[in-house]
Structures are given as C-alpha cells and as structure tokens.
Amino acid sequence: MKRLTVAQKDLLLPVPYSERLFCIEKGLLQNGQRCQIGDCVLAVDPLKHELREPTKFTVRYKGSLRERRDRGTPYAGIYFGLVSTEPVQNFGPRQISCFKSIYSPDVLQYVIKERNEGDHQAVLCSLDWIVGLVDKKFALKSGDQVLWFDDERPTPLRGVVVRIVNDKLASVNFDMDGKKKSIDVEIEALMLASDYEVDTAERPRSPYPFDSQSDASAAAAAAAAADPHAAASGHRRQGSDYDNAPPPPYEPVDPLALATEHGLELNAAILVEEPRNHQPQQGFLRWCGSYRNEAIAGVDCEMTPFDSVSASAVRRACPDAPTDSSISFVQLNRVRLDPRFRETRSPAPDLTPSQRFGHKTCEIVDGDCKPVAHEHWGKLVGPSRGIQGHHNSCYLDATLFAMFTTVSVFDGVLNRKRNKKKDIPEYEEIQKCLKLNIVNCLREHQFVRADHVIKLREQLDKLGKVPGMLGEEKDPEEFINLLLDHALKHDPYIKLSSNQACHVLQLFVDSSQYDLKLPDTETLLHLTLLQAGLKLTQTPSCLVLQTPRSGKDYKLFDRVVPSTELDISNLLTEHPRQCCVCGKLAELECHDCFLQFQEASKDYTFCKKCFDNNKDHKNPKAQHKTVGIKYPKQVTKKYGKDKPVECPVKMKLFAVVCIHTSHYVCFLRLCQPDNRPAKWLFFDSMADRSGLESGYNIPEVTDAGDIDSWLNGSKLKDSSVQPPPEVKRLLSDCYLCFYSNEEAAMYR
Ligand SMILES: [Zn+2]
Ligand SMILES: [Zn+2]
The missing domain is CATH 3.90.70.10 (Cysteine proteinases)
Structure with missing residues (x-):
C-alpha cells in the first residue's frame, strides 16, 4: 500500500469521500499535483460528467483557502480557481457570460480577483474536477532539484537535472543505492522538488537526507558542467542556502511575541516588500521564528516572494514552522501590515x-x-x-x-x-x-x-x-x-x-451491529429512537430529520436515502400497533429482531403467541430480549386479542x-x-x-x-x-x- 504524502492529502481533503479513491486510481491526483498556475487543464463538473464534454480552463489559482473561514472552520486543503477561455458546452448563453461556482461567489471572487477580456466562466473547484492536463508549462532548467514519479517505485526518486535533452526528455542525476547515476527521464514524469512536501512519516531518519554536503557539491558540479550560469547565480527555486553548512541548533521563539514586537499580528493581512520596480506581495502572516539568528516570517502569498529563504531548510531548522506548501519564508523586516485590510466591503449606503x-x-x-398550488407549480x-x-x-x-x-x-x-x-x-x-x-x-x-x-x-x-x-x-x-x-x-x-421537545431531530445511530450500506431515513429514525429508548408522544405535524453528519466535515454514511414515506406507527406511545406476523394487536417489542430477518425487515413488534412460535427468538444463542407494550385503556378495549390492527401513521x-x-x-x-x-x-x-x-x-x-x-x-x-x-x-x-x-x- 502506498502512503499518501502531505501534499496529496491536502489535495484530496476538499474532494467528497466517495470520489477520493477514483481520484487516486485514475491519475487525477497526479494531475492535480503537477498542474500549476498558468497551466491549461481539462475540467468538468463531476456531478455532470455524463452530460458534458470537459472544457479547457486556465489555472488561475492553486492553494489553500485557510483565511476564508466557514462557521469558524477554515476550508481544508488545496483548491483550484479555473477560468475558461472558450465557451462552455451545454451551458446556455446566460451562464457563459457569468461566473458560476459550487462555492459561494464571494470565495470565488477572492480567488479570481480580476476578470480578463475573453474569460467566459470561472469555477472554484477541488481536484476531482480536473480530468486532464493539456499544456504543461513546465520550464525545467539544469540544476533544478526534481522528483521522479516512476510507476515502478513506491516513493518518488529525488535527483538534480543535469541537462535538458529536448522538449520531452531531461538528463537527471540520481543517487541510486549509493551510486550516482545519470538517466534520461521523460519531463512529464518529473516534478520540481520545491512543489512537493514529503510526508514526515516517510522521511528518513537522517536529518539531511537529500542534500547532504557531498550530494550538494556533486549536484552543483553537475549543474555547472551543464549550465555555468545556473550554478553561478544560484537558482531561485533551489533555495538560497542550498550549499551552506547545516543550520545551528534550534532555539524556539514565541511567534506571537515576535510578531507583536514587529508591530504585526499572526494571520493578519500583510504586504511583503519586493525588490525595486516590483509591487509588494499581498498575503497573510502565518508564523514567525528565528532562523540563523535572523527573525523570519512564514507568509501565505499567491506567489513566492523574491529571495525567500528555502522552506525545507527553515522547516528542518525550526520544527514548529508550518508545513503547508503554500507558505514561503522571508525576512520579518520585509513584512508590514496591509493598510487596506480594514477596508469595509459593504456597498455605498445610497444604492437602492x-x-x-x-x-x-x-x-x-x-x-x-x-402555498403555491399544484396548478401553479410551473x-x-x-x-x-x-x-x-x-x-x-x-x-x-x-x-x-x-x-x-x-x-x-x-x-x-x-x-x-x-x-x-x-x-x-x-x-x-x-x-x-x-x-x-x-x-x-x-x-x-x-x-x-x-x-x-x-x-x-x-x-x-x-x-x-x-x-x-x-x-x-x-x-x-x-x-x-x-x-x-x-x-x-x-x-x-x-x-x-x-419529556424533551425539539424542532429538528438529529439522527444518530450506533451502526456497529448492523449492515447499513445504503441506509434510508426510515431505518435510521427507528434505530435512533430504539437505541435511545425513546418514543414520540404524539404524531408530529412536521418532522425534520437531520442525517448523521456534521455539516461538510463529517459523515457517518457516504450516502443516505431520504425515504419518501416514514411509517412511524411503532414509534408512537399511544398508538395501536400491529403484530408483524398475524396483524393483531402487538404486545411486545423485540429490538433484537430489528433488521435481522427477511431482508433486513424493519418489523419488531409481536403478539405473545407469535413471539413464542418464532424459532429465531428461542435460539439460545440469539437471546432476544423483549419489552412489553403498554397501551391506554381505550386501545386494549377497542382491539382486544382478535381484531386486526390496520391504521398505520405515515x-x-x-x-x-x-x-x-x-x-x-x-x-x-x-x-x-x-x-x-x-x-x-x-x-x-x-x-x-x-x-x-x-x-x-x-x-x-x-x-x-x-x-x-x-x-x-x-x-x-x-x-x-x-x-x-x-x-x-x-x-x-x-x-x-x-x-x-x-x-x-x-x-x-
Ligand atoms: Zn401475532
Ligand atoms: Zn427477536
């Protein structure tokens, strides 16, 4: 079994549970990992893929929506903001000119900040939408540290690009079983190492597994041989301290105190100063720490700021540094509060x-x-x-x-x-x-x-x-x-x-003893009340059931069938109930019978005679326990022992x-x-x-x-x-x- 990396988990988090395996097996996960801002992808709404051809989109955003909180909890994982540059098939003309999203529109606006001439439609989506990569703008240069995703290997192999052979092949230096080996690899199968976080659980014990001194100098030498410019100037993606000595021992600092000292707040909107002639980068301050005796900041910006400190080096040196791949590290004195962050978003009050x-x-x-009557439903x-x-x-x-x-x-x-x-x-x-x-x-x-x-x-x-x-x-x-x-x-x-009363009944069941692959609300309602030892004291004029899940975060069952009708006769305290065998007035309940026989039947009420005649209860292994049913006098009077009961409440x-x-x-x-x-x-x-x-x-x-x-x-x-x-x-x-x-x- 392959273990997922942190980067892969982040990509899968926003995907519905039921689609995750599909994404892993069909290569969607790999697509999602490889595509970057500016790439062209094929995407389609997974709920409508039978109806629609995938559409070409440009990736305008890839990253977390952490600061977009939703009822106090952040959106988890990595999201994509896509913009189509051609009309979308099977959309009417009205939709084509508009932005449409399954997320709330203000989140989409946050991700796709401006609309260009020729943009037709925008979506904010998770990995499962992206079915293909059309044009991978993957500018690989010699000296780049890369990972090779070879199907034969359980984990990607790390190496350094020595030479670009042609637009499909690159010659890469790998360390295989202690020996240096140069292999020509398809560029398609490579990924920049800086785009990829290795799961801590997979990380080898050695603190510097990939770029120890000897590796680094070998790589630098190889890079110099292939492209003297890259080796001399140092590659930006590679991290500025690539060939320096290991960092000094870690001394933890309080990030909060450090931020306050610099007039900043954690999670505040900030600007990162960029070199002259460049606009400062907007982003959020996520972390502060000390690295090589210098105060540094972990910032979440759309693009990595210039001259940022190598993220992997900071994370190795400071165990408390955030591991999110969207975070870059810069000198803290380049960071200041964004003066616009208190700007109000409400519209001018004089608008009608x-x-x-x-x-x-x-x-x-x-x-x-x-209410709207049936002749007006149209x-x-x-x-x-x-x-x-x-x-x-x-x-x-x-x-x-x-x-x-x-x-x-x-x-x-x-x-x-x-x-x-x-x-x-x-x-x-x-x-x-x-x-x-x-x-x-x-x-x-x-x-x-x-x-x-x-x-x-x-x-x-x-x-x-x-x-x-x-x-x-x-x-x-x-x-x-x-x-x-x-x-x-x-x-x-x-x-x-x-004696409790409520407007909404939360369904909650211990499903461990039942085989509930595709439960319906009727079954879950009965099970909820049976397991809690509760009944309804009167027929509700309306009954709102909340399925066993908590918002978007947690689901007990992947799917629940909303029953079109609920038979609640057996859940009412004063209602005459039918023996499920002979149809006469039931005298006892056997909860252990629920969902056990006749293709998971929901029956569990018996008259004494039928209960005693039923072999399944008598089986000493089964040990079914019964609960007697108490009716009001008028019910026992009306039905006696022989009259069939036929008045279900639905x-x-x-x-x-x-x-x-x-x-x-x-x-x-x-x-x-x-x-x-x-x-x-x-x-x-x-x-x-x-x-x-x-x-x-x-x-x-x-x-x-x-x-x-x-x-x-x-x-x-x-x-x-x-x-x-x-x-x-x-x-x-x-x-x-x-x-x-x-x-x-x-x-x-
Ligand atoms: Zn009976
Ligand atoms: Zn039973």
Whole structure:
C-alpha cells in the first residue's frame, strides 16, 4: 500500500469521500499535483460528467483557502480557481457570460480577483474536477532539484537535472543505492522538488537526507558542467542556502511575541516588500521564528516572494514552522501590515435595492397567502425564482424555501398572536418580516429579493443569541432553532417520551451491529429512537430529520436515502400497533429482531403467541430480549386479542436541504393530488451571478425529474444502472429531510 504524502492529502481533503479513491486510481491526483498556475487543464463538473464534454480552463489559482473561514472552520486543503477561455458546452448563453461556482461567489471572487477580456466562466473547484492536463508549462532548467514519479517505485526518486535533452526528455542525476547515476527521464514524469512536501512519516531518519554536503557539491558540479550560469547565480527555486553548512541548533521563539514586537499580528493581512520596480506581495502572516539568528516570517502569498529563504531548510531548522506548501519564508523586516485590510466591503449606503440586487421587483405582500398550488407549480421553475442569495445566506435561503413554498405545515408560525407574558418584544416585527417580506413574496411572486432576507437576518442578529447572523455561514438547524424556538417561541413539533421537545431531530445511530450500506431515513429514525429508548408522544405535524453528519466535515454514511414515506406507527406511545406476523394487536417489542430477518425487515413488534412460535427468538444463542407494550385503556378495549390492527401513521417527504462543500441547496418533493408520481424541483439561491464584486446572485429553480422511482424500489441496489446526477447529489449531500402529516397538521 502506498502512503499518501502531505501534499496529496491536502489535495484530496476538499474532494467528497466517495470520489477520493477514483481520484487516486485514475491519475487525477497526479494531475492535480503537477498542474500549476498558468497551466491549461481539462475540467468538468463531476456531478455532470455524463452530460458534458470537459472544457479547457486556465489555472488561475492553486492553494489553500485557510483565511476564508466557514462557521469558524477554515476550508481544508488545496483548491483550484479555473477560468475558461472558450465557451462552455451545454451551458446556455446566460451562464457563459457569468461566473458560476459550487462555492459561494464571494470565495470565488477572492480567488479570481480580476476578470480578463475573453474569460467566459470561472469555477472554484477541488481536484476531482480536473480530468486532464493539456499544456504543461513546465520550464525545467539544469540544476533544478526534481522528483521522479516512476510507476515502478513506491516513493518518488529525488535527483538534480543535469541537462535538458529536448522538449520531452531531461538528463537527471540520481543517487541510486549509493551510486550516482545519470538517466534520461521523460519531463512529464518529473516534478520540481520545491512543489512537493514529503510526508514526515516517510522521511528518513537522517536529518539531511537529500542534500547532504557531498550530494550538494556533486549536484552543483553537475549543474555547472551543464549550465555555468545556473550554478553561478544560484537558482531561485533551489533555495538560497542550498550549499551552506547545516543550520545551528534550534532555539524556539514565541511567534506571537515576535510578531507583536514587529508591530504585526499572526494571520493578519500583510504586504511583503519586493525588490525595486516590483509591487509588494499581498498575503497573510502565518508564523514567525528565528532562523540563523535572523527573525523570519512564514507568509501565505499567491506567489513566492523574491529571495525567500528555502522552506525545507527553515522547516528542518525550526520544527514548529508550518508545513503547508503554500507558505514561503522571508525576512520579518520585509513584512508590514496591509493598510487596506480594514477596508469595509459593504456597498455605498445610497444604492437602492434594485441597484444592488437587480431589476426584478419584489413588492411586499400583505394578508395571508396560500402555498403555491399544484396548478401553479410551473411558475416556480426558471431563473430568478426562489430566494435570492447574498453573502453566505444559502443555509437560510434553502431552509426557508423548503419550509414555506408549497406546504402550509409551518404556517402556524406565521399566524400566532403575540403572548405578552411569554414572547420577546421583537416577536411581531420578526413574524411580520418572515410572513410579508419572505413567505408571501415567495408564494405570490415566486421570488424573494435578497434585501428582504437581509432584513430578517438583521432582526435575528439584533437578538444577540447567535453571533454573526448577518454575514457568517450557519447550519440550517441552528437557524431553525433560532427562528422557531428563540425568536417565535413556537411549540416544538417533535415531542419525545423523555419529556424533551425539539424542532429538528438529529439522527444518530450506533451502526456497529448492523449492515447499513445504503441506509434510508426510515431505518435510521427507528434505530435512533430504539437505541435511545425513546418514543414520540404524539404524531408530529412536521418532522425534520437531520442525517448523521456534521455539516461538510463529517459523515457517518457516504450516502443516505431520504425515504419518501416514514411509517412511524411503532414509534408512537399511544398508538395501536400491529403484530408483524398475524396483524393483531402487538404486545411486545423485540429490538433484537430489528433488521435481522427477511431482508433486513424493519418489523419488531409481536403478539405473545407469535413471539413464542418464532424459532429465531428461542435460539439460545440469539437471546432476544423483549419489552412489553403498554397501551391506554381505550386501545386494549377497542382491539382486544382478535381484531386486526390496520391504521398505520405515515409521514410524507416534502423537502430535502442538501450540503455540498459548505453550500446549501434544496430539493422540493411535490406530491400530486391524484397519486401521480411526485414532481421534484431543485433550488439554488446562488445558481448564477451577474457581475463580480459589486454584482448580485441569481437564484434558480429547475425541474429535477422523477426522483421517486430511484428512492423507492430496488434500482439503487443495482450497480449496473447509474442514477442521474440529481439523485447522486441528493443521496450523498442530504442533510435535513422535511416530513409532514397533514391530518396532524389539521388538528394542531
Ligand atoms: Zn401475532
Ligand atoms: Zn427477536
């Protein structure tokens, strides 16, 4: 087994778990490692690769997005900013002129700072998008330290370029088994050693494994023979102390104190002075330390500053120096604070909403509006539909769109009168904004302009309960709890037998004893409550389930199937329940039977007679433990021992909020009135963008086709048929699943 290097791990971090192996096996990882800023690559959205030919892009950015924090956690790993120089296939003319990204647009703007004449489209993406390198601008010179990626070897071989033979071959000096050997190698298979960090776990014990004195002088001699200029002037990439003696013993310094001493702050935006006639480099200060009795800084700049100190030498000398490949080291006295870093990014206050957010009007609607009825569903589809995203609002846009567009189960929230004793003073203001500015606009105009959502965010921000409501990205469940629980004090939808109540139920299971390859939400809901020893004390009018994952960072299962229907009969405390064998009133539960028999059946309730007749429980090895079921008197009276029980309680799926690399979107499932297959719509509040820094997002709702036929039945288990991209996305990204029970909604 090959171990991944730090550089490889960094490239794989932003890639979804399910795609990582593919990237390693199909050479995408190697492509990603080799391509640099300025290279031409072929890229395609991995979710749509069946539909699209790869497009030629130029790499405009490669690096970390560490300073772009997302709910307090940085984007992990290495990202690519690509710009296409030719029209993208299968995009309409509207998209071609715009910048489009699966990440929030302001991150894209950060990465691709300016738009050149002839740029058609920009994407910020991870490694899995890049399917090929077209034109590797790999200017190799003699004297360069390189790594040779030879398929025969477990680790790359390090050497020094002696001579460029032609545009395909280079003659490289390698140290093989203690002997110097010069080999002609394909340039394609080489990589500059400075672009590549060796995993510490692989590092040989010798402190100077690659450029010991003898190696260095041999390399210098070889380089001098081939190209006297390179040896004389010293190669920039090679590091300025290449042939110096080993560094003195390390004396640790406090980076924080050192930065303060120089009037700097760690992680602050800084400028690095460059030689005369060059603009200073912008970047961020990441580290300070002492190297060879000189104060040096670890800076994260787009390009390596001139005359930077050899990174590998600093890291060898200072074990606490950052190992991130995007960091270069320069003398600390070249670094100063960027005077522009406190510059505010908010637009001039005298702009009207239509100047800021486009000309589509969005009049506030008074009174009560019904959800969009099935005869008007067609009006929902198209560009500029749904809620217009602005500045990390996607979690809120996707959630509100799910809750209010086509269902009324949450309407109680909009209409409850203020209770002077119980409610907060801002209650009416927030409720009015939610109802008139957002829900009514969504239902009447099928469009909510971004300033309406900003107003709600401002009101919620003022409550001071959750910091950063105005600008930061949050989790949808955090928003639901803030809005429904804290601001509007709505009676919780979910009531548990432990006397706890909540608006969102987090699914969490110990899956160790089960074979859950592709679990559905119904199974996970039952397992969650069984393992916690909990029941629901009443049928919820709506049930929001959070899949077992934590945002974009952690997933218990690669994919989860949102069940289109949940049978919750067995989860209700007072509901008559059916024996899974004979259909009469069940008297006991056997949790050990759950998912054990009949192709992982979800049955676990029995009458005493059927339980005793079942061999599987009697097997002494199985040792199934039972729990008796206690019913209210009227239930036992009504059903007795002989009457069949036939009244399942079901919840219907109506929306799913999905997350992919910290961007939230929403799928709506529309149940047709006459039992025709449900329709599915897909909503993205930042689907498109008009203009760059001062522009605005264009939300969009698209038809997502027939998804029900994939979620129900056995098609997903058949590995010979590939689900369409929408279904793949739904399964791998589903985060919150919204269910309703209309009967319960009518009584409450
Ligand atoms: Zn029975
Ligand atoms: Zn059992």
